[in-house]
Amino acid sequence: GAGVSQSPSNKVTEKGKDVELRCDPISGHTALYWYRQSLGQGLEFLIYFQGNSAPDKSGLPSDRFSAERTGGSVSTLTIQRTQQEDSAVYLCASSLGLAGGRGYQETQYFGPGTRLLVL
Amino acid sequence: RKEVEQDPGPFNVPEGATVAFNCTYSNSASQSFFWYRQDCRKEPKLLMSVYSSGNEDGRFTAQLNRASQYISLLIRDSKLSDSATYLCVVSNYGGSQGNLIFGKGTKLSVKP
Numbered sequence: 001g002a003g004v005s006q007s008p009s010n011k012v013t014e015k016g017k018d019v020e021l022r023c024d025p026i027s028g029h030t031a032l033y034w035y036r037q038s039l040g041q042g043l044e045f046l047i048y049f050q051g052n053s054a055p056d057k058s059g060l061p062s063d064r065f066s067a068e069r070t071g072g073s074v075s076t077l078t079i080q081r082t083q084q085e086d087s088a089v090y091l092c093a094s095s096l097g098l099a100g101g102r103g104y105q106e107t108q109y110f111g112p113g114t115r116l117l118v119l
Numbered sequence: 120r121k122e123v124e125q126d127p128g129p130f131n132v133p134e135g136a137t138v139a140f141n142c143t144y145s146n147s148a149s150q151s152f153f154w155y156r157q158d159c160r161k162e163p164k165l166l167m168s169v170y171s172s173g174n175e176d177g178r179f180t181a182q183l184n185r186a187s188q189y190i191s192l193l194i195r196d197s198k199l200s201d202s203a204t205y206l207c208v209v210s211n212y213g214g215s216q217g218n219l220i221f222g223k224g225t226k227l228s229v230k231p
Contacts, residue, residue, distance in 0.1 A: 035221075042222065043221040091162055091163075109165075112162055
């Protein structure tokens with residue numbers, strides 16, 4: 001079946017411009033995550049959506065970053081007034097969602113990422 | 120203390136070698152543990168879950184020590200195709216940052 005897809009695969013932009021990154025999760029997955037990975041670094045959590053609950057935005061690095069998830073499916077990560085330090089790979093992942101609140105965590109399936117370069 | 124700590128490596132080993140990676144975590148309430156694999160310029164993919172009793176999948180063995188908050192991954196008979204970065208992943212039950220915390224990864228390079 002189809003996995004997580006992301007678009008665009010690569011994005012080059014000029015400092016100060018806004019960018020939008022899109023994520024299509026696996027059908028039926030209620031949980032969606034955005035991460036950022038800078039060159040040679042680990043995954044940095046950005047934001048997490050679970051069903052209709054308020055998103056966990058605790059990882060967003062500044063108010064220039066925002067994300068929404070429409071209809072419980074597709075998500076868009078927006079970066080306003082991009083800076084050079086925003087250059088990274090932005091990864092989206094989805095999972096079935098928390099299983100009954102027992103703390104059991106399902107596998108996260110990642111998309112191929114969007115490589116963002118801010119000049 | 121970082122939430123999930125791993126030796127970054129790199130581990131450079133010859134084909135056929137046995138190699139072990141270790142990982143420690145700080146949240147004693149964590150209940151789920153995983154090893155993910157990330158190839159160069161690719162997305163992370165699940166390698167295996169880690170169960171309390173320890174589990175094996177072919178050449179790969181994962182073990183969990185809750186008392187020491189320690190997870191390990193053993194790879195036997197290393198193949199060239201095992202070259203990748205191995206990410207230790209721990210659930211963040213009761214915390215923020217979504218529900219999984221990723222370590223920075225341990226890089227493995229298997230040489231002919």
